Amino acid sequence: MQARALPILCSGAAMHEGKPGSLRLRQLVDVESSTISYLMWDSETKEAILVDPVRGQVARDTQLISELALTLVAAVDTHVHADHVTAAGALRDATGCLSMSGAGGAPCVDRALAHGDVVQVGLTQLRVLSTPGHTPDSISLAGAWFVLTGDALLVRGCGRTDFQNGDAGALYDSITQHIFTLPPETLVYPGHDYRGHLVSTVAEECMYNARISGKTREAFVTHMRSLVLPLPKHIHEAVPANLACGDDPSASTD
Numbered sequence: 271m272q273a274r275a276l277p278i279l280c281s282g283a284a285m286h287e288g289k290p291g292s293l294r295l296r297q298l299v300d301v302e303s304s305t306i307s308y309l310m311w312d313s314e315t316k317e318a319i320l321v322d323p324v325r326g327q328v329a330r331d332t333q334l335i336s337e338l339a340l341t342l343v344a345a346v347d348t349h350v351h352a353d354h355v356t357a358a359g360a361l362r363d364a365t366g367c368l369s370m371s372g373a374g375g376a377p378c379v380d381r382a383l384a385h386g387d388v389v390q391v392g393l394t395q396l397r398v399l400s401t402p403g404h405t406p407d408s409i410s411l412a413g414a415w416f417v418l419t420g421d422a423l424l425v426r427g428c429g430r431t432d433f434q435n436g437d438a439g440a441l442y443d444s445i446t447q448h449i450f451t452l453p454p455e456t457l458v459y460p461g462h463d464y465r466g467h468l469v470s471t472v473a474e475e476c477m478y479n480a481r482i483s484g485k486t487r488e489a490f491v492t493h494m495r496s497l498v499l500p501l502p503k504h505i506h507e508a509v510p511a512n513l514a515c516g517d518d519p520s521a522s523t524d
């Protein structure tokens with residue numbers, strides 16, 4: 271079969287070649303909420319960050335961090351989640367790490383991340399991309415060969431925009447201006463997956479993501495507004511708990 275040309279939305283320049291570097295990445299799945307957490311660490315300095323940690327998985331995650339002899343320096347949430355309670359507060363208490371999330375999100379964090387900020391993981395710098403739309407505070411984290419997209423861009427899908435001040439137009443702008451402009455071979459690591467996908471690439475999503483591929487902004491907004499989706503099971507407990515970094519004892523979704 272002949273390879274298809276990249277659609278016009280995919281405007282990223284080819285990735286320059288470089289050393290693979292010392293950053294390591296491990297995916298950790300919470301089956302109940304279909305959340306994918308990301309443990310990233312520097313193989314030389316052993317400093318680590320955990321992105322979108324789930325409170326019910328603290329024992330699993332801290333055991334892995336201990337077994338790998340890592341020092342957790344930050345727990346980072348890509349946004350205020352509606353479907354699970356973050357482990358940011360629990361990890362801060364257990365390890366002394368900082369908690370971080372997108373600016374305008376949870377007020378309890380030690381560091382609010384804005385577009386262009388850098389999150390340091392040992393010798394590696396991750397760039398913060400402001401990617402609102404699913405929620406106003408949503409961020410993505412870009413490394414040299416990958417991007418963690420939270421719930422902005424999912425594999426063959428995207429985050430919903432019908433609650434938590436979601437904005438379909440803003441999501442279209444975030445995906446097309448900040449994610450699809452990355453080099454086509456950039457690996458896309460989503461915050462959730464419900465069908466067993468764990469990773470994709472910018473080129474694949476540009477071409478095959480039916481939510482947005484080839485769509486105008488107007489068509490995307492119309493499509494998102496037409497979706498009728500049930501509320502997440504734990505939204506009423508999870509959102510208030512996550513605004514408190516998961517420290518709200520009345521939340522019991524674990």
Ligand code: FE2
Nearest residue numbers: 351352421429
């Ligand atoms: Fe979300």
